[in-house]
Amino acid sequence: MTTWGVAGTGGMASLFLDDASKLTSGHFNAVYSGSLSRATAFAQQHKLDHAYDDYNAFVENPDLDVIYIAGVHTTHADLAIRALQAKKHVLIEKPMTLNVTQAQQIIAAAKKANRFCAEALWTRFTPTLESVISDISSGKIGEIRHISANFGFRVDLEDHQQRLLNPQLAGGALLDIGLYPLLLPLFLLGQPTEIKANVEFSESQVDLASDLILTYPQGVSAQLSYRLDAYLPNKAFIAGTKGYVELEAPWFASNRADWCMADQPIESQYFALTNRGWGYEFDEVNRCIAAGLLESPKHSWQDALSLATLLERIRSEYGPIYPFEQP
Incomplete structure (x- = not known):
């Protein structure tokens, strides 16, 4: 079973974790926010073990396998690349990045780290x-x-x-x-x-x-x-x-x-349609990681680049x- 951390404490993060909590292919146990009070409140709400306001400490947690990037659009590229450099798999909330160059940089980082990476375009997984x-x-x-x-x-x-x-x-x-x-x-x-x-x-x-x-x-x-x-x-x-x-x-x-x-x-x-529907991409990421895949055939790196x-x-x-x- 994969262990997940979430970077971000907004509404999308809560919705995703609510669906994921009903599934058994993986589980969340850590959250990162730039505000420790927000991270702590989110951890209490979703019964997570760890709350961080230091991103480096968050991604270096040896118990985490996957980081779900759920912050604002402008943070996606930086947070994803840093997580990949820390040898974590990543699921990045849509849009993956603000432009093609950033998307290419993330994919290059995933290849170098030999880690799974996908854009969280949940509709494609329903x-x-x-x-x-x-x-x-x-x-x-x-x-x-x-x-x-x-x-x-x-x-x-x-x-x-x-x-x-x-x-x-x-x-x-x-x-x-x-x-x-x-x-x-x-x-x-x-x-x-x-x-x-x-x-x-x-x-x-x-x-x-x-x-x-x-x-x-x-x-x-x-x-x-x-x-x-x-x-x-x-x-x-x-x-x-x-x-x-x-x-x-x-x-x-x-x-x-x-x-x-x-x-x-x-x-x-x-x-x-189980729950709100986000669980399908959660299960797909866990399935791909278990199979040793670096990308999902349902929404591939090329699909993310095309978008x-x-x-x-x-x-x-x-x-x-x-x-x-x-x-």
């Missing part, structure tokens, strides 16, 4: 998406012609210091929720030939909402939306020459897929460019 992608790959809906997906909810737009609206913390919609809709066309169709976007910015100059159209050869397209200022249906569908499949809300953690083949009645397919490439491409053309990235 049984619903695994099954749907398998059926699509087998030709169930024919050739893909169009993909549509969205993800939206509303945040407090007056609180400019919250993480999602803070440019110093790489806030904004794209890196936090926009990458989910992008996942479907990227995985099924690859990099688009053209991207058109209509982006709305907050007062703090992070991207608040966006509508994207991705264009591929032979007229294939993807229409994607993500917003931090409104609630969207959070559904997705993939249309092909023989029919289509729709993933019910929330599609990124769905337990139902509706298939419509030509003019036939809709056939609903149901899947068990980083697309995110960087969108930001370079449409923004946001963060203050610390300015020349």
